[in-house]
Amino acid sequence: MNGSTFSLANASMVAVLLVTQILAVSLVPRTAGFTNLPWTLALLAVYTVSMWSLASIVHSGMPLGLIMPVIAALVPLASIGIGVIFYKEAVSMLKIVLLCSACGLIGLASAVK
Incomplete structure (x- = not known):
């Protein structure tokens, strides 16, 4: 694939990457600090x-500078x-706004040549 081609296969792999990253992060509390072997292996x-x-x-x-x-x-x-939703953690509106702003800055920074 060259830099200007984005195939369905690559879009699928990006979806797999996103889902697995999110799933992995959501499993971290279940590992109990890597003491729960089944969840750690998962x-x-x-x-x-x-x-x-x-x-x-x-x-x-696909460039790392695009996907990361x-x-x-x-x-x-x-x-x-x-x-x-799943761990009943508290979240403030300020935290959400700051994180969304940070995401916007990440997107802006990745677009700068």
Whole structure:
């Protein structure tokens, strides 16, 4: 893949990367500091799939400078949502606004040549 081509296969791999990154982060509390072996193994398996998908994406020609800012912006936002919904974590509006602003800055920074 050259820099200007974005195939359905690569879009699928980006989706796999996003989902596995978010799933892995959401599994961290279940590992109990890596003392719960089944959840720890699940976490490691999900991260393995995640890193495989990242390697495949980069190998296909998609620049790291494009994919990593997307991951850096979306995974924390999704993690907050998972923490609030599944782990009953408190979140303030200020935290959400600051994180969304940071995501915007990440996107802006990745667009700068």
